Amino acid sequence: MSTRIAKPRMRMRKVPRQARSRATVEAIIEAGAHVLSELGWAGFTTNKVAEAAGVSIGSLYQYFPDKLSLLEAIRRRHFDQVLSVIAESAEGGKPLRRFAQELVRGMIEAHSIHPTLHQVLLDEAPGDRGSRAAHASFQARYLEHYTAAVAQYRRRRKDVETIARVLSSAVEGVIHNAARRDMLDAPELRKQLVELICAYLSATRTG
Amino acid sequence: MSTRIAKPRMRMRKVPRQARSRATVEAIIEAGAHVLSELGWAGFTTNKVAEAAGVSIGSLYQYFPDKLSLLEAIRRRHFDQVLSVIAESAEGGKPLRRFAQELVRGMIEAHSIHPTLHQVLLDEAPGDRGSRAAHASFQARYLEHYTAAVAQYRRRRKDVETIARVLSSAVEGVIHNAARRDMLDAPELRKQLVELICAYLSATRTG
DNA sequence: CGAAATGTGAGTATGTTGTTTATATTTTCG
DNA sequence: CGAAAATATAAACAACATACTCACATTTCG
Numbered sequence: 067m068s069t070r071i072a073k074p075r076m077r078m079r080k081v082p083r084q085a086r087s088r089a090t091v092e093a094i095i096e097a098g099a100h101v102l103s104e105l106g107w108a109g110f111t112t113n114k115v116a117e118a119a120g121v122s123i124g125s126l127y128q129y130f131p132d133k134l135s136l137l138e139a140i141r142r143r144h145f146d147q148v149l150s151v152i153a154e155s156a157e158g159g160k161p162l163r164r165f166a167q168e169l170v171r172g173m174i175e176a177h178s179i180h181p182t183l184h185q186v187l188l189d190e191a192p193g194d195r196g197s198r199a200a201h202a203s204f205q206a207r208y209l210e211h212y213t214a215a216v217a218q219y220r221r222r223r224k225d226v227e228t229i230a231r232v233l234s235s236a237v238e239g240v241i242h243n244a245a246r247r248d249m250l251d252a253p254e255l256r257k258q259l260v261e262l263i264c265a266y267l268s269a270t271r272t273g
Numbered sequence: 274m275s276t277r278i279a280k281p282r283m284r285m286r287k288v289p290r291q292a293r294s295r296a297t298v299e300a301i302i303e304a305g306a307h308v309l310s311e312l313g314w315a316g317f318t319t320n321k322v323a324e325a326a327g328v329s330i331g332s333l334y335q336y337f338p339d340k341l342s343l344l345e346a347i348r349r350r351h352f353d354q355v356l357s358v359i360a361e362s363a364e365g366g367k368p369l370r371r372f373a374q375e376l377v378r379g380m381i382e383a384h385s386i387h388p389t390l391h392q393v394l395l396d397e398a399p400g401d402r403g404s405r406a407a408h409a410s411f412q413a414r415y416l417e418h419y420t421a422a423v424a425q426y427r428r429r430r431k432d433v434e435t436i437a438r439v440l441s442s443a444v445e446g447v448i449h450n451a452a453r454r455d456m457l458d459a460p461e462l463r464k465q466l467v468e469l470i471c472a473y474l475s476a477t478r479t480g
Numbered sequence: 481c482g483a484a485a486t487g488t489g490a491g492t493a494t495g496t497t498g499t500t501t502a503t504a505t506t507t508t509c510g
Numbered sequence: 511c512g513a514a515a516a517t518a519t520a521a522a523c524a525a526c527a528t529a530c531t532c533a534c535a536t537t538t539c540g
Contacts (some may be wrong), residue, residue, distance in 0.1 A: 108315040122488045239446015258439045265476035329519045
């Protein structure tokens with residue numbers, strides 16, 4: 067018997083070879099992110115994405131076999147971006163306050179283009195059909211950075227994981243709320259978010 | 274000429290008089306909240322709600338002129354619940370830690386039934402057609418309680434509003450994240466959230 | 481040139497869904 | 511009781527949305 071290879075969930079119907087088509091694909095993903103962020107999952111239609119990308123609907127289906135595969139592409143790209151931002155700020159042995167500042171700056175920057183994309187991707191858009199692994203992997207690595215930071219700035223070793231999760235979701239909550247109110251670049255907000263992180267991570271009393 | 278009264282956005286097509294119908298209406302709203310929380314706005318259909326309520330679709334339209342009016346009813350009910358919870362914990366001159374504990378307890382309790390309803394109502398579901406006032410009023414009163422608490426426990430008078438918003442959105446973020454992971458009743462989470470609130474509100478340094 | 485790559489967009493097929501309506505059952509109350 | 515009012519039912523529909531195809535046009539490249 068021949069080795070049965072599981073059908074590898076053809077990501078793209080056709081591989082873009084020329085520069086022109088690569089630009090098209092990029093435009094589609096970018097427009098998709100925009101539509102998704104602006105109209106939410108309910109308003110995310112292939113026709114709208116194609117129009118927003120300045121491309122015919124046919125072109126879209128030339129590279130993406132269906133709607134969900136496009137969603138996956140958007141998701142992967144966005145998560146990669148966010149992840150690299152977090153990674154940068156969490157590395158090295160910088161002092162707490164500096165870490166917080168860079169983290170906040172990075173998160174704000176990452177959300178400045180498509181303010182609510184992150185939340186839509188997490189909450190509204192359907193969980194990933196095949197690539198649950200990818201999603202879990204992202205979540206894991208995402209939390210990993212926070213965990214590392216917590217371990218570094220907190221003396222008590224207890225509840226490190228919980229603390230990391232609380233911290234990350236708190237930060238996300240603030241960012242998301244600010245994005246909704248179109249207040250991402252308010253400097254007071256930035257300062258206060260840094261303040262929150264520092265206060266929590268340097269708290270003396272432990273639950 | 275007779276006094277022209279502006280058509281007051283007929284909330285209900287028919288007013289329920291008997292106990293039976295009042296129960297029906299209640300069941301519809303309750304089922305609606307459930308569907309909304311479980312399937313999100315995209316999965317919120319009148320037929321599904323009727324089915325979930327164990328009621329015929331006709332009954333639904335006997336009391337709600339259209340889908341949006343049902344949404345409004347759900348929204349109003351949920352917001353009232355949350356608001357009363359917050360109000361309770363924020364009143365009186367109790368010490369900081371106790372305030373935080375009660376707030377967290379209340380928020381968790383309020384989200385235990387329909388874990389993600391709050392977020393869906395805020396993010397996915399369409400903004401209110403006529404009653405923008407009601408929504409704004411809720412937001413205002415909601416924040417008001419946080420502001421009062423911040424003013425009470427923070428010495429510095431500066432940035433009170435921003436701090437209140439940061440705090441509330443951080444709390445919401447943590448709650449929401451926990452709800453998504455079905456971890457609302459984990460005790461470590463509760464403790465850490467209390468910890469976060471206390472740490473932030475009693476921070477010495479001010480941004 | 482000619483073949484491969486790429487782009488087009490009207491059209492379709494398929495479903496969804498909000499809402500109506502004609503009819504049936506239950507409650508109220510003189 | 512019995513008639514009218516209130517309430518419940520669910521089949522059916524009309525209108526719309528939208529994911530996706532296909533036959534053909536245009537561009538790129540060797």
